[in-house]
Amino acid sequence: MAVDIGFTHVALAVTNVDKSIGFYKKYAQMEPVHQRADPETGMRVVWLSDKTRPFVLVLIEEETADPILKPIAHLGVGCPSEADVDAFCDLARNEGILKMGPTRSGPPVGYWAIISDPDGHSLELAYGQEIGLITQQEKDG
Numbered sequence: 001m002a003v004d005i006g007f008t009h010v011a012l013a014v015t016n017v018d019k020s021i022g023f024y025k026k027y028a029q030m031e032p033v034h035q036r037a038d039p040e041t042g043m044r045v046v047w048l049s050d051k052t053r054p055f056v057l058v059l060i061e062e063e064t065a066d067p068i069l070k071p072i073a074h075l076g077v078g079c080p081s082e083a084d085v086d087a088f089c090d091l092a093r094n095e096g097i098l099k100m101g102p103t104r105s106g107p108p109v110g111y112w113a114i115i116s117d118p119d120g121h122s123l124e125l126a127y128g129q130e131i132g133l134i135t136q137q138e139k140d141g
Contacts, residue, residue, distance in 0.1 A: 011058035013065040067120030074122035
């Protein structure tokens with residue numbers, strides 16, 4: 001039996017699961033991979049994944065959601081290009097949810113911006129961050 005080890009998920013309280021699913025699908029290309037209703041409260045729990053790695057964002061429906069991920073605390077998503085970051089920023093600006101950027105910070109940080117999800121949690125959209133490269137170098141020693 002395979003056992004998950006290491007960093008597997010982040011869980012956030014949200015007030016409207018469907019609205020949050022739509023946001024993370026649009027801005028982070030994540031989709032539900034598991035859903036259930038809590039038997040005691042009836043509130044929904046959804047796991048979202050972009051299916052690029054064994055990691056999920058857990059959305060837990062609550063009556064209220066105090067946004068704990070606000071700049072500078074955030075979730076980070078890599079984008080395929082600077083043009084994608086710019087396009088997402090244009091969408092977010094039009095929706096009134098662009099918080100910061102886009103900003104060019106150079107290696108290893110790259111080109112990034114921060115937007116706000118429906119409950120006020122922050123999502124960073126970035127291109128050129130060297131997380132994969134740096135973690136592989138550390139692994140290889």
